[in-house]
Amino acid sequence: DFFLLFFSSSLKPLSLSLSLSSSSYIFVLPLSLSLLSLSKTSTMRATDNNQGSFLNRISIRRNQVVSMDGNHEQELEDLELFQKHVADRFSDLLPPADHSSVDVAAVDTLLSVSWFRKLLDVFLCCEAEFKAVLVMGRDPTQFSKPPLDKLLPELLDRSVKALDVCNAITHGVDLVRHWQKLARIVVSALEQRPIGEGQVRRAKKALNTLLTSLTFDDKENNHSKSTERAWSFGRNRGGAAGNNKDRTAGNFRSPSWSVAKSWSAAKQIQAMSSNLVAPRGGEPTGLASHVYILTTVLVFVMWALVAAIPCQERNGLSTHFPVPRQLGWAQAMIGLQEKIGEEWKKKEKKGTAGLLEETQRMEKLAQSLVEFADSFQFPAEAEKAEEVAAQVAELADICCKMEEGLVPLQQQIREVFHRIVRSRTEVLDLLDQSGKLSAPVPY
């Protein structure tokens, strides 16, 4: 998919050029050219209409000289192209139906760190394409007319909610990295040969902290969270140390969410997805569909992140949000949604871990290893030792994957954050230019 390549390879310059807004129209032009030239239909039509070069055509569109019909056709073309790209990009994210025919190693497992990095790339691409269509050559007065006068402010509203989700997820990734570090200790301890009591105890300490954190129930511990400080023993007891049991709590880290206490990821997603209605077929402007598609993509991405990466208050996270089944471009997304939704149903009540593939495997291994540690007697049986060695190797592998993937993932989430912020500003500028909004923007 050349188009995808184009976007992902030039994300930075693209966003730069777009942020110059419409006054620097010439900078946006190269993008518009590639947008058009990539669409065969538009190439043909351009010559059919005898409107000369693209440049000419675009400037005519911009000056709003072109007839309503021409404008409408262009919008339909843009829409068709946008739908196709969204459909293609999401199909790439679907796990292959036939495992035997594909090199399994080459495919990113659903909900793995690398899968999420791809997903965020897809979002950034869709967003860039959406904005290109929105910013370029539109008659700005249509932003202040129905249906866009309502849809765009709604999109802005959802973007703000998405920003808060991004923030929560950024902190969630930190928690996952904390787990990774604990797992790393387990690996260091159990990699030793021979495994002795000391190593097992070392591993067990890390495993207990890890499992407590993984299965931490937000709801149950919500109230004690802020008051109970894991290592406040020294101060609270006036210097006399408590018993050893208390002191070993040292390394437990309750998820400190860094968001407002009342904030709920589940409610946030709920608010983002409610009233999300596909425009009816006969709506006059193609941009309404663009807005709908981008909003759906945005909601999907945020929903998937919330389901996978620990963040505050996920109880009651919806397992799906309604996307009409007849929409061609949404098929792959609906497929993904169903798979993730099923996973979520299985997992919902089980602590903070979330659906991140690496985390789930880590949790299973940790449980199995803690069982081993509990029943350990020196020296370990050879068979058992082998089994443990395999598990430790797998845990080491997960740690490596996390080590490689989590920091870039976090940076990507920040990139998404900043992109949404920039786009919001640009859309607000557009609305500003279009003058009198029929409904004032909430913020």
Add this chain to the structure above:
Amino acid sequence: MGDCESIFPTYDAEQHVIAAALHLVKALGASENLSDDMKKILTDFDTQLSTMTKLTGSKAGLICDVEDQLKCAQEKVMCWQSSQLTIWDSDPKEVSEYLQAVDEVRRLTESLGNLLSNKNGKQKELLDRAHSVLQMAMVRLEEELMHILARNKQFFGPRCMSFHSYEEGVVFDESIVSTEDDSVEDTSRGESSGTESEEYIMDSVHPGVVSDIKSIATVMFASNYDQEFCQAFTSFWRDALDEYLIICKMEKLSIEDVLKMEWSSLNHKIKKWCRAMKSVIQSYLASEKWLFNQVLGEFGSVSSICFFEASKASMLCLLNFGEAISIGPHPPERLFCLINMYEVLADLLQDIDALFLEEVGSFIRIEFHELLRRLGDSVRATFVGFGNQVALNTSTTPFPKGGIHPLTKYVMNYIRTLAGYGDTLNLLLEGQDREDGQNISSHIFGPMAHHFQSVTSILEANLDNKSNLYKNGSLKHIFMMNNIHYMVEKVKSSELRTYFGDEWIRKHIGKFQQHATSYERATWSSVLSLLRDDGRNPVKAILREKCKGFAFAFEEVYKSQTGWSIPDPQLREDLRILTSLKVIHAYRTFLGRCSTSISDKYIKYTADDLENYILDLFEGSPRSLHNTWR
């Protein structure tokens, strides 16, 4: 150690190992291409092995010795294990003995791991025991570390204590929407910037315990428990910073919350944010970084990685609030807060770059720079948008009494306050509006002068529109005169003078004087025309009529214009004098002409009366002369 032999019946095997090692060392020593250092090491090793051979040979027993040492160290470790006391709270001698014991165990695990054959069950058991003791000691050290940190953490006082009184800065809470209300206060920039640059490097922990922490770090790192140490140490400081933000009264707010918040409370939060940002970066983190380097400096990049991990979450929270503000709408009154935030960050730029110098900290550095850029954009957009706001302020009814319109006050006070931010704004507006070449002011006084002058032009145009609402032409001129005079006074009496220049002031003095002249003409020309000597011989009846007509006209003027307002006393005085000169002079001439023709009873007012009555004009409270006319 009588039972040595029973535990190690196979010390023969031991001898084999040592013999083999000895052989190996000798073989290596024979090699020719060895460095001097290497040779020395081999020689030392050789001597050591020989002694060991002798020892084992003489049945003194290395293993007995090892076990002896382990047992001894283990006792030391275990005796603390059951104690309720903390080691570092007791005698320093105890501490050093404990550390020695732990180091002993650590060395034993190493030498046992290296030297002993894995096949020997008993030796394995010994090694296992050593590891086990070491692990217990490590857990204990981690607890001791936490205890030391919790006990000795210094609370950052001074800056937090004075939070209430500290730096009030600019209060410009008026909204442009509320300009119909006359309460706009003059504001000027507080003397905030000068007093804040003091260095506040304090100690994160009591200086006396830094070496204790370091000794724990050293032994844990040497024992390969570095991950545990870093986890505990980092977690502690992450939570400590989290707590510090609570002390600084920084709430955790979502972006949505911030956007929905009332301006007054948001304004308050912004001030707290500015203070928290400064004290976190300049003092708190600076001293924390110092501590991290003291404790972890010798372990390479560990120090900067841990420091980054410990400060990241809270830094993101702080930066995030800034993001939320930069995202929000920017009505003009927020400009000052935005500039304050911008300036705070700009001041901290070097500190941030120093704190997060290393690659690992680039995440924070980038976020920080991004926020600075965004706030700069917001400042620029708000400032440029201010002109539009001024243009859009429309009235439907004429402003009563022709006084100074609140919009004029608002705009002038606003830009006067802005003048205090000249350097920052000039920097941010640099490169804007370059195409506007014909305006020389921007070249002389910088981009801000250009923007100021364009704002006042917009204001003038707006006032001109507002003045058209008056039905009375004279009042229109009074209104314009009042407002332009106000602008000139504001410019003359403040820093704005340097942005507008004498040329602008001269031009605008001319403008309001022109309005004064126009007022004279509009009000008094017709009135005085009644007194005009039309060249013919004065006829009594006509003179009487003229006299009556003039008095009536004067009374009308008096009735309306005593209600008009010229708030500036000097300007009021000047206009009265101007009026007096013109009116009294004409009246006296008239009276001189008719004194012979008509009796005094037809002359209602003397020139002195008129002069006194003129002093009543423009006071803002309508009065009327007793109308004894019939």
